[in-house]
Amino acid sequence: MPLHGLIELPWWGYVVVALAFTHITIAAVTIYLHRHSAHRALDLHPVPAHFFRFWLWLTTSMGTQQWTAVHRKHHARCETADDPHSPQVLGIKKVLWEGAELYSAAKNNTEMLETFGRGCPDDWLERKLYLPHQNLGIILMLVTNVILFGPIGLTIWAVQMIWIPFFAAGVVNGIGHYWGYRNFQCDDASTNIVPWGILIGGEELHNNHHAHPSSARLSNKWYEFDIGWLYIRILETFRLARVKKTAPQLVTGTVKTECDRQMLDAVITHRWVVLEQFMRDIRATCAAELKTLGHSSRHGIKMATVRRWLYLDKAVLPDAEQARVGKVLQESAVLATLLHMRQDLGALWSRSNATTEQLVQQLNDWCRRAEASGIDSLVTFSRRLRTFHA
Numbered sequence: 001m002p003l004h005g006l007i008e009l010p011w012w013g014y015v016v017v018a019l020a021f022t023h024i025t026i027a028a029v030t031i032y033l034h035r036h037s038a039h040r041a042l043d044l045h046p047v048p049a050h051f052f053r054f055w056l057w058l059t060t061s062m063g064t065q066q067w068t069a070v071h072r073k074h075h076a077r078c079e080t081a082d083d084p085h086s087p088q089v090l091g092i093k094k095v096l097w098e099g100a101e102l103y104s105a106a107k108n109n110t111e112m113l114e115t116f117g118r119g120c121p122d123d124w125l126e127r128k129l130y131l132p133h134q135n136l137g138i139i140l141m142l143v144t145n146v147i148l149f150g151p152i153g154l155t156i157w158a159v160q161m162i163w164i165p166f167f168a169a170g171v172v173n174g175i176g177h178y179w180g181y182r183n184f185q186c187d188d189a190s191t192n193i194v195p196w197g198i199l200i201g202g203e204e205l206h207n208n209h210h211a212h213p214s215s216a217r218l219s220n221k222w223y224e225f226d227i228g229w230l231y232i233r234i235l236e237t238f239r240l241a242r243v244k245k246t247a248p249q250l251v252t253g254t255v256k257t258e259c260d261r262q263m264l265d266a267v268i269t270h271r272w273v274v275l276e277q278f279m280r281d282i283r284a285t286c287a288a289e290l291k292t293l294g295h296s297s298r299h300g301i302k303m304a305t306v307r308r309w310l311y312l313d314k315a316v317l318p319d320a321e322q323a324r325v326g327k328v329l330q331e332s333a334v335l336a337t338l339l340h341m342r343q344d345l346g347a348l349w350s351r352s353n354a355t356t357e358q359l360v361q362q363l364n365d366w367c368r369r370a371e372a373s374g375i376d377s378l379v380t381f382s383r384r385l386r387t388f389h390a
Contacts, residue, residue, distance in 0.1 A: 005150035014149065018156045022163040023201075025059045028052040029067075029168055030201035030228040031235075037064055037120060038071045041216035042232060045240040053121070057130050057137035060164050064126070066107035069117035073106070074173075075213055076116070078188040085173040088189050092178045099169030167200050176206035183220055184211035184272030185279065195224045202228035211272045212247035220247060252387040259363040259386070261356060264348075266388035267363065271349045274385070278345065281381040282338055289334045337373055341366070 009017070032052035035041045044052075056062055070084050077083045084106040087095040095102065106112065120126075130137075138161065145153030171193070180191030190210035197204040197218060205218040205226060212220075219226035235241035250270045256263060267274055329336035344366055348359060370382035 005146065005148045005153060007148050009149070014152050014156060017149070018159045021059070021156065021160055024055060025160065025164060026167070026199075026201040026203075027228065027231055028056050029060075029164065030203055031231060031241075032056070033062070033064065033067045034071065034203070035216050035228070035232070038068045039214050040119075041214050041243070041245055043242045043244060044235070048235060048240050050125075053125070053130065057134070058141040059138065059160050061134040061138050062164075063107070063131050063134065065113060065117040065120035065122075067103075068120050069109075069113045069115070070103055070106045072116035073112055075210070078190075078210070079177070085169070086189075087174050087178045092174055095174035095177075096170045099173050100165035102173075103169050168203065172200060172203045172206060176203070180207070182207045183276070184208065185275040186210045186272055192224075195221065197224070197226040197228065202226035208247070214245050215247040216243045217246045251389040253389050255383055255386045257386075259360055259367060261360060262389050263386065264356065264360050264363055267385065268349045270388070271346075274345070274388075275342075277384065278342065278381055281384070282375075282377045285334065285375060285377040286338065289332055334375060337375060338378065341370060341373070341378060 031042075032044065032049060033056070036044050036049070053064060056064075073082070074084055074086075079086050079088045081089055083089060085095050085099060085102045090102070141160065142154070142157045145157045147153070149156060175193055176191055177189045178191070180193045181195075182191055184207055186207065188210055190207040192207045193204040195205070202218045203209075205220070205224055208220045208224070209215070209218050216232055217226060217229040219229060232241055232243065236243060248269055250266065250273055329339060348363060348366070354362070367382045367386060370378045373379070
């Protein structure tokens with residue numbers, strides 16, 4: 001039996017081929033399945049769209065509607081018992097090492113497909129080839145690899161089969177909701193794993209994505225790099241893609257004496273930025289207050305606990321923790337004021353039944369109370385808020 005196929009390469013050439021094949025698959029997942037199909041952040045020309053569908057059939061056996069529905073449900077039910085793959089619920093070990101199994105268990109839920117899988121391809125190829133013969137594609141990929149590269153093609157194929165289940169289903173869904181840094185304090189545990197999105201096509205910037213799910217670009221800070229966005233821009237240059245939406249950028253100006261519609265729109269649109277800035281401004285005040293309480297507090301609270309209370313809406317906290325909050329805040333008027341102001345701030349972007357005029361008035365009232373609180377950090381934040389523009 002020959003040791004090579006139709007194409008003979010040096011040892012490093014086979015490594016390059018394996019990495020190139022897996023990278024194409026990552027690009028297909030992030031550009032086609034994630035940003036195009038699941039979130040409609042961009043439109044793809046039929047040529048790259050059909051190529052990505054075909055390549056994913058060869059390398060993952062994942063159907064467009066199935067993947068899209070599972071991911072949309074993840075966003076709609078994030079960090080709850082209905083989330084298909086939350087490490088906060090299921091544990092990091094299970095999601096990291098059994099992410100593919102969790103996806104497989106969720107994808108066959110007919111009710112979920114009908115609810116979250118709308119708008120996906122339903123043409124002849126999908127009905128007659130891709131869905132009914134999902135495993136045929138990966139078998140063809142195996143045969144092709146062996147013909148092209150000989151026995152080493154089996155190893156290349158094995159790397160292809162492992163890459164998405166581990167990095168996409170395990171690392172992004174697991175570590176991306178468990179460990180990393182956060183630019184935005186969303187109502188979930190999403191994190192950015194690293195600031196350079198190369199290995200997983202930009203999906204490493206997962207917290208950015210959860211803050212702005214419909215953005216075609218996942219990078220947000222100047223030091224973050226999203227290679228998937230680079231590919232999208234290249235496709236745009238050749239008119240093979242059209243970006244529909246990217247994350248809005250916060251605009252600041254002079255301090256306003258009265259809140260207006262523009263300021264309200266900016267606060268609601270950039271609510272995760274507002275919340276993060278609020279936390280930064282009051283962090284030193286919280287730390288000083290905890291130090292003052294010291295051992296006089298019978299409840300032993302730490303800065304991390306206070307930050308958790310401030311990040312989350314009160315309704316999200318378990319009843320036992322809400323009771324603990326109440327007892328602790330009886331000991332500190334400063335912490336009580338900060339927590340109540342945080343909850344009132346969050347209410348501005350959750351009151352869907354209030355009119356614009358009512359919300360503007362509530363924002364005005366919030367700023368006045370903050371500036372009359374006597375807490376310097378709260379005054380600083382309120383004045384910073386008055387510079388926001390839509």
